[in-house]
Amino acid sequence: MKSISSWGRLSHEDHHVIPLNDRQNVTNLIQAQEGRFGIAYGMGRSYGDVALNPNGHLWLTTGLNHLIHFNESTGRLRCESGVLLKDIQRLLIPRGWILPVTPGTQMVTVGGAIANDVHGKNHHLLGSFGDHVQHVKLIRTDSTEIECSPNLNTEWFAATVGGLGLTGLIVEAEIQLRPTSGPWLDTETIPYANLSEFFELADSSEKDWEHTVSWIDCMSNKGQGIFMRANPNKELKDVPKMNAEKKMPFLPPISLVNSLTLRPFNLAYYNLKKYKAGSSIAHYENFFYPLDKLLEWNRMYGPKGFFQYQSVIPRNVGQDATQAMLKEIEKSGEGSFLAVLKTFGNRESLGMLSFPEPGVTLALDFPNHESRTHKLLSRLDAIVKEAKGRIYAAKDARMPRELFEAGYPKLNEFLKYRDAGISSSLSRRLLGS
Numbered sequence: 143m144k145s146i147s148s149w150g151r152l153s154h155e156d157h158h159v160i161p162l163n164d165r166q167n168v169t170n171l172i173q174a175q176e177g178r179f180g181i182a183y184g185m186g187r188s189y190g191d192v193a194l195n196p197n198g199h200l201w202l203t204t205g206l207n208h209l210i211h212f213n214e215s216t217g218r219l220r221c222e223s224g225v226l227l228k229d230i231q232r233l234l235i236p237r238g239w240i241l242p243v244t245p246g247t248q249m250v251t252v253g254g255a256i257a258n259d260v261h262g263k264n265h266h267l268l269g270s271f272g273d274h275v276q277h278v279k280l281i282r283t284d285s286t287e288i289e290c291s292p293n294l295n296t297e298w299f300a301a302t303v304g305g306l307g308l309t310g311l312i313v314e315a316e317i318q319l320r321p322t323s324g325p326w327l328d329t330e331t332i333p334y335a336n337l338s339e340f341f342e343l344a345d346s347s348e349k350d351w352e353h354t355v356s357w358i359d360c361m362s363n364k365g366q367g368i369f370m371r372a373n374p375n376k377e378l379k380d381v382p383k384m385n386a387e388k389k390m391p392f393l394p395p396i397s398l399v400n401s402l403t404l405r406p407f408n409l410a411y412y413n414l415k416k417y418k419a420g421s422s423i424a425h426y427e428n429f430f431y432p433l434d435k436l437l438e439w440n441r442m443y444g445p446k447g448f449f450q451y452q453s454v455i456p457r458n459v460g461q462d463a464t465q466a467m468l469k470e471i472e473k474s475g476e477g478s479f480l481a482v483l484k485t486f487g488n489r490e491s492l493g494m495l496s497f498p499e500p501g502v503t504l505a506l507d508f509p510n511h512e513s514r515t516h517k518l519l520s521r522l523d524a525i526v527k528e529a530k531g532r533i534y535a536a537k538d539a540r541m542p543r544e545l546f547e548a549g550y551p552k553l554n555e556f557l558k559y560r561d562a563g564i565s566s567s568l569s570r571r572l573l574g575s
């Protein structure tokens with residue numbers, strides 16, 4: 143038994159951890175034992191309880207870390223599901239191939255990226271991770287093996303991409319990489335004073351910029367923030383030696399993100415970025431994964447951990463709903479430092495439970511102040527519900543079941559593909575088993 147938590151560190155509970163190291167020998171290891179069900183656990187970078195299963199089995203996939211085949215002329219990669227996105231990027235970018243979609247950290251596994259159908263800063267151009275997966279090999283707890291792809295067993299594929307690990311264990315996957323000219327990006331940083339300016343920037347950037355994202359100052363309900371956009375730089379080729387990551391040196395007894403620090407933090411960050419606004423050249427790791435530079439940064443929230451809250455709101459009501467959420471946050475006195483606002487492109491996701499849909503997505507994190515934080519999050523839920531939006535399960539530890547059901551209209555169809563021997567804290571909370 144081992145105490146395991148997720149990235150939000152809201153709980154630390156014992157799990158029976160079963161390391162998976164050999165893809166030929168997974169079938170026996172994932173069968174229910176002594177009536178205990180299991181769930182796959184990759185790098186545990188999901189914030190809430192989607193990969194947790196206290197007192198049950200956790201199938202640790204990071205030992206399934208082999209690349210199986212790479213075709214250097216087509217960019218097609220076949221690998222085991224525990225391979226890290228970071229390793230793929232570092233190995234293949236110097237050879238001219240890049241993962242088409244990656245989230246805000248590269249410390250995640252291929253299996254985790256498929257199971258949450260993760261999105262990056264280029265959704266308007268390339269959709270989400272699952273759009274680039276060409277094949278998946280799934281092993282179920284009843285020992286059946288299912289091969290699925292955009293053309294084969296397509297319903298299994300649509301259930302497994304974004305399927306929260308509940309359709310079986312992904313053992314292998316094939317991904318179509320994208321040609322790249324190198325590791326550098328041409329970037330622009332532009333301050334915006336309010337949400338109207340944000341939406342103008344987001345719309346006007348979609349055509350000419352591959353990557354767009356913004357940081358929003360949610361301590362000022364004006365909606366001011368910093369917009370960042372980037373395109374691959376086609377000239378610079380040298381791959382530099384990366385600076386070593388730094389580590390959060392200790393677990394503070396209370397959250398370092400609190401009412402005394404938040405307002406000055408946010409104001410200082412806004413002014414610093416405003417001062418440095420303009421064009422520059424950035425390495426892809428600095429632009430895509432800035433938080434990876436401080437290992438275990440999640441410990442800065444102290445022993446009680448923190449909640450992430452990510453919603454997507456349909457575009458026609460996106461501005462009003464975002465404004466209403468900012469107002470609620472300001473009124474509550476709770477605040478978020480790592481607040482990200484961006485638009486998703488006008489494309490539907492292929493997974494039955496995939497999160498991205500056309501609209502605007504706001505990701506926030508709040509130190510865990512128990513009932514105070516729950517009250518605020520319930521008020522944000524009401525805004526999301528009214529706007530017919532949805533909450534991202536990869537970040538969630540508390541959304542009410544009715545909001546999940548309302549946000550994911552293909553849920554009933556998905557349930558047909560569930561593996562009866564797989565269960566997580568999230569599935570018990572939101573699906574009843």
Ligand SMILES: Cc1cc2nc3c(=O)[nH]c(=O)nc-3n(C[C@H](O)[C@H](O)[C@H](O)COP(=O)(O)OP(=O)(O)OC[C@H]3O[C@@H](n4cnc5c(N)ncnc54)[C@H](O)[C@@H]3O)c2cc1C
Pocket residue numbers: 149181182183184185186187188189192193203223224244245246247249250251252253254255257258259260261262306307308310311312313433536537
């Ligand atoms: C700093 C930071 C930034 C982030 N930014 C983004 C972002 O921009 N966009 C975004 O979409 N997400 C983002 N995330 C969330 C993260 O990308 C996802 O939670 C991702 O799924 C984590 O992958 P993991 O390997 O850690 O999987 P885990 O968190 O361990 O597991 C996630 C899910 O995948 C399932 N799973 C894992 N492996 C397998 C397998 N082999 N077979 C079947 N199921 C499996 C698990 O059961 C669970 O349901 C961010 C997280 C952090 C910490």
